[in-house]
Amino acid sequence: MVKISVIVPVYNVEQYLEQCLTSIVNQTMKDIEIIAVNDGSTDNSLNIIKEFAGKYSNLVLLDKENGGLSSARNFGMEHAKGEFISFVDSDDFIEENMLEDLYNLAKKHEADMVVSKIKLYEGSKVTSIIPKAQYTKNILNREEAISEFLKTNITGHAWNKLYRRELFHIGHIKYPEGLLYEDIPTTLQLIAMGKKIVLTEDSFYYYRQRENAITKKISYKAVKDHFAVIEFVDNYIKKLDLDKNTKFYLKEFIVNELSYNYKLLIRYYLFTLNRDKIEDEQESLIIKRCRSINLLKYIFSLRVNKKILLKAILIDLNLYKFYVVRGGKYET
Structure with missing residues (x-):
């Protein structure tokens, strides 16, 4: 064999x-x-x-x-x-x-x-x-x-x-x-x-x-597909019988991936300079999804690091786009 x-x-x-x-x-x-x-x-x-x-x-x-x-x-x-x-x-x-x-x-x-x-x-x-x-x-x-x-x-x-x-x-x-x-x-x-x-x-x-490379192409499809992957991972793992630690890591994974998804969306917007209703709907979807995982309870956990904390708060306040555009520096 x-x-x-x-x-x-x-x-x-x-x-x-x-x-x-x-x-x-x-x-x-x-x-x-x-x-x-x-x-x-x-x-x-x-x-x-x-x-x-x-x-x-x-x-x-x-x-x-x-x-x-x-x-x-x-x-x-x-x-x-x-x-x-x-x-x-x-x-x-x-x-x-x-x-x-x-x-x-x-x-x-x-x-x-x-x-x-x-x-x-x-x-x-x-x-x-x-x-x-x-x-x-x-x-x-x-x-x-x-x-x-x-x-x-x-x-x-x-x-x-x-x-x-x-x-x-x-x-x-x-x-x-x-x-x-x-x-x-x-x-x-x-x-x-x-x-x-x-x-x-x-x-x-x-x-x-x-x-x-295909994964670096700036496209709205990349934004949508990446979001679909986040949803798949979330739904798949929730069906498994896992302990609390793993469920905690799932929330951290979702926040990280949602922040990256928002970054993809902003990159697409800056590249095309053509923000329309579709992108607005996707942005609202990302924010709604992030809020749905009970961020306030999550971000005040003692185990969360400062970088994750900042991402979560900024997404929840609809300010992450400014954070991304300025290269990871929060300025208004």
Whole structure:
């Protein structure tokens, strides 16, 4: 049985694709299959994949019409045979020992998921490690892992992780198509399905920072989709039987994400200079949603930090837009 299926969704990344695929075919673990899904690329990406497929027998090319990132990931999973699954975005790359080390940790601890730290890569250098702080605990049960997700110590990204493949099948989990920030709800569902999650201090994954990346595009769709993800996380976790600490982290997560959603809205407004009724309605929706979580009770909790306190108060007073526009400095 193949140990790991590595799924690489590809769309118009001819500039970075060779580095990405090279980092995977050169893995120290050889018992892997590499599934490169060409999602209707119009540049030279398809030819680059064909060249690699001709050289490496464990690299499989799947060619499909353009359907988006989630569609490509789901299509790749339909063909995956590995005991575990990992994703690599086609403009990123990984350390040569990533898959072997994550697999060994999974087998050693009988884990359903193993999470690597992330190197932010810009230009030709690493600019930061995420998360920066050392983990307080490396082997987590389901509820502990959900708390770490809400605290963003486990990021919502699909990549930088190794998943037991049966998690997707048992939970009937797929990536939602046509949605930005699609990996956040999916990662949460996978964590909730797992019994044991392992966190490693090693940062094996290089996440390339690109100005034209899909998640950085300024659009009203990004605002709406991000808000929908917040609602999904809130509703999903409320259905789980979790302790008070986790529920507290959920409120902190919502306030953080609502403040970011407001920032997306203001960024869109400043970029387009075309505020209309739709944006006004979204702003009202954000404020109403933030007030609905009983902010006054939340913000006066002794456990909340000053930054969260400021965000919560400003959103509640409909003043967060001024805070965002002035780069995090509250001025009137």
